[in-house]
Amino acid sequence: MAAAWPAPVQLSHPGGDVFLTISLHQNYIEARWSGHVTADNIVTAAKVYLSLLHKTPRARLLNDKTDATGDWTEANDWLEFEWLPKAIQSGLHAIAYVYSNNMFSRLSSRDLIxxxxxxxxxxxxxxRALAEAWLLSHFVPDKAIGQ
Structure with missing residues (x-):
């Protein structure tokens, strides 16, 4: 992790290119993906997200894969059976999911959704703007769940 939370946290490939920036907003956490993403990147990022969710609970996640590419379908079993129950237990209630235009990333995303x-x-x-508007208009503020 490149910065101390609540400053944005960036995850990078070994070569240094950033594949994910996680930012804390008033009523949600945003995960903004970029570049080529692998199943290993997804699992690493999901673990970091859980750690951040424990520190600063937010019931909403804006997961923006607009600028991401790659097939990461291999991570979906782990996300479904390991990550999602832990995220829900930690307070996550809603996800607004922004698709990539990349066919492989989009297919991985559709399977996960x-x-x-x-x-x-x-x-x-x-x-992204429609996703954020939906997320903010359809769910109660986080303070209603103990914030």
Whole structure:
């Protein structure tokens, strides 16, 4: 992690290029992905997100994969069966999910969203602004859940 939370946290590939920036907003946490993303990157990032969620609970996640590429479908079993229950237990209630235009990333995302839908409020978008508006307008402020 490149910075102390609540400053934005960046995760990088060994070569130094940033693949994820996690930012704390007043009512949600934002995960903004960029560049080529692998299943290992997804798992690493999900573990970091859980750690940050424990420090500063937020019921909402804006997961923005607009600038991401790559097939990371191999991470979806772990995300569904390991990560999601822990995230829900830690207070996550809703995810606004912004698709990448990259076909491989989009297919990985669609598979994950289908898996998560029965367990959490999740909605997919092609536009970040619409995703943020949905997330903020459809769910109560975090202080209502103990903040």
């Amino acid at each position: 289908q898996r998560m839908t029965p367990n959490i409020w999740i909605k997919d978008f092609n536009d």
